Amino acid sequence: MEIASILITGANRGLGYELVSQFAAAKPSPDFIYAGCRNPDGADKLKELAQKHPNVKIIKIAIGDESSYQTAVQQVTQDVGDRGLTVLFNNAGILTYRSFEKVTAEEMRKEYEVDVIGPLMLTKAFYPLLKKAADNSKDKGLSCTRAAVLNMTSGIGLISDNTSGNIYPYRAAKVALNMITKSMSIDFKSDGIMAVSINPGWVQTDLGGANATLTPTECIEGIRNNVMAKMGEKENGRVVKYTGIINDY
Numbered sequence: 001m002e003i004a005s006i007l008i009t010g011a012n013r014g015l016g017y018e019l020v021s022q023f024a025a026a027k028p029s030p031d032f033i034y035a036g037c038r039n040p041d042g043a044d045k046l047k048e049l050a051q052k053h054p055n056v057k058i059i060k061i062a063i064g065d066e067s068s069y070q071t072a073v074q075q076v077t078q079d080v081g082d083r084g085l086t087v088l089f090n091n092a093g094i095l096t097y098r099s100f101e102k103v104t105a106e107e108m109r110k111e112y113e114v115d116v117i118g119p120l121m122l123t124k125a126f127y128p129l130l131k132k133a134a135d136n137s138k139d140k141g142l143s144c145t146r147a148a149v150l151n152m153t154s155g156i157g158l159i160s161d162n163t164s165g166n167i168y169p170y171r172a173a174k175v176a177l178n179m180i181t182k183s184m185s186i187d188f189k190s191d192g193i194m195a196v197s198i199n200p201g202w203v204q205t206d207l208g209g210a211n212a213t214l215t216p217t218e219c220i221e222g223i224r225n226n227v228m229a230k231m232g233e234k235e236n237g238r239v240v241k242y243t244g245i246i247n248d249y
């Protein structure tokens with residue numbers, strides 16, 4: 001899979017870090033791997049990776065702070081120019097685990113800020129660069145190597161998965177994100193940009209906890225090989241599991 005450039009949010013730890021790390025080690029590796037994080041100064045693991053791999057660029061993106069999006073767009077534009085940005089991976093997220101009795105309006109707003117509004121507004125900011133990538137690609141049709149927006153969702157955001165109630169902020173945010181992906185897939189199609197929600201499974205990160213069934217390595221290998229390398233028209237607008245299986249509701 002030859003992706004010219006990719007930007008990943010929430011890249012300083014967890015699944016975002018693993019994505020950057022695997023793309024840096026890939027052969028071929030993208031020309032530019034933008035590792036978005038809200039505190040580049042404290043991103044020690046990313047700094048180590050960027051020293052070994054000069055195509056890893058640490059970039060400040062604080063979800064919720066729209067001024068950081070504009071600065072990031074300028075930085076990426078300087079590197080990629082008319083080649084544009086091939087993949088925007090909206091990975092950063094928070095999990096607010098709250099019951100009906102305990103959930104507050106403020107918790108709902110915060111969860112939406114990071115997991116719904118953030119991916120939408122960041123995609124708006126990078127849209128012109130994604131369009132350039134699609135326009136200038138030798139690939140036709142829809143693919144991850146031409147231009148794509150990937151939104152990291154969760155099985156917890158699937159209505160069919162909800163057999164236990166609870167978790168109001170996260171469930172509501174991820175199902176909203178899936179609907180945003182669907183609209184994007186329709187609105188972007190004529191420009192040659194695809195949009196997919198990715199369900200990573202249950203993974204051992206700070207968010208997933210130690211009891212999760214997958215390691216970050218297994219999960220991201222699955223996302224790269226079973227989803228990103230294969231996705232096309234059929235997957236556009238859908239929720240695709242790290243195994244490559246489509247499971248929307």
Ligand SMILES: NC(=O)c1ccc[n+]([C@@H]2O[C@H](COP(=O)([O-])OP(=O)(O)OC[C@H]3O[C@@H](n4cnc5c(N)ncnc54)[C@H](OP(=O)(O)O)[C@@H]3O)[C@@H](O)[C@H]2O)c1
Pocket residue numbers: 009010011012013014015016037038039061062063064091092093094095114152153154155199200201202203204205206207208209212
């Ligand atoms: N792990 C799982 O089992 C699992 C399952 C389903 C879905 N997911 C989804 O996968 C994605 C990554 O999760 P993870 O497991 O890697 O979680 P994680 O280990 O907790 O990492 C979350 C990442 O998001 C970043 N982030 C949070 N709020 C941010 C903000 N306002 N601005 C910028 N960055 C922000 C964090 O940065 P800081 O270090 O600065 O906080 C961190 O880099 C999330 O969207 C999550 O919902 C995970």
